[in-house]
Amino acid sequence: MKFRLLPLTLLAVIGLAVAAEPNYPLDAPAPDGRRPGGTLTQEFTPPPLRDEENKDLRRERNYPEQPPTIPHTIRGYQVDTNGNRCLACHSRANSARTQAPMISITHFTDRDSQTLGTVAPRRYFCTQCHVVQHDVKPLVQNDFENIDELLYRETEQAEQ
Ligand code: HEC
Numbered sequence: 192m193k194f195r196l197l198p199l200t201l202l203a204v205i206g207l208a209v210a211a212e213p214n215y216p217l218d219a220p221a222p223d224g225r226r227p228g229g230t231l232t233q234e235f236t237p238p239p240l241r242d243e244e245n246k247d248l249r250r251e252r253n254y255p256e257q258p259p260t261i262p263h264t265i266r267g268y269q270v271d272t273n274g275n276r277c278l279a280c281h282s283r284a285n286s287a288r289t290q291a292p293m294i295s296i297t298h299f300t301d302r303d304s305q306t307l308g309t310v311a312p313r314r315y316f317c318t319q320c321h322v323v324q325h326d327v328k329p330l331v332q333n334d335f336e337n338i339d340e341l342l343y344r345e346t347e348q349a350e351q
Pocket residue numbers: 246247248249250258259260261262263265268270276277278279280281289290291292317318321
């Protein structure tokens with residue numbers, strides 16, 4: 192079947208066409224985002240990676256639905272089709288032995304609102320939502336106020 196190769200051939204032709212004609216200037220200044228200065232193609236020495244915070248103290252959440260941040264290092268913890276290292280401590284069965292907080296009940300509910308007997312597929316890849324922290328200067332400014340601060344300010348203003 193000769194037509195089987197058609198999509199591949201088309202892809203290759205388009206690819207060549209795109210590669211042959213870069214329509215952006217390679218020395219254009221890069222946007223001053225996370226990587227200030229330089230041009231688009233210039234390579235900088237990246238800053239050294241910081242250690243993950245490992246204080247083992249659960250952090251306050253900014254609102255009740257926030258996925259809590261991870262207060263311990265997860266370096267080398269594997270999460271893939273063969274296994275989930277997080278569940279070795281955080282599953283229902285293991286949390287008593289390890290004293291790790293059990294994944295919450297929401298993690299057992301699948302997308303059809305059925306509560307399953309084990310963690311739902313959509314909650315399997317923990318680091319989609321839970322992240323470790325690093326002791327670094329924030330990259331962008333943030334003036335988030337939590338609900339307590341907001342309510343406090345509102346009552347203060349109302350009383351004046
Ligand atoms: C060796 C056991 C162990 C493993 C493996 C582990 N944890 Fe933990 N985790 C804990 C314990 C114990 C705590 C309680 C705080 C502490 O001691 O660090 C905790 C706390 C947490 C918290 C904070 C919960 C809260 O309510 O604030 C999150 C989130 C978390 N872990 C996510 C993860 C994720 C994601 C992974 C996998 C990448 C993982 N943990 C792997 C033991 C573990």
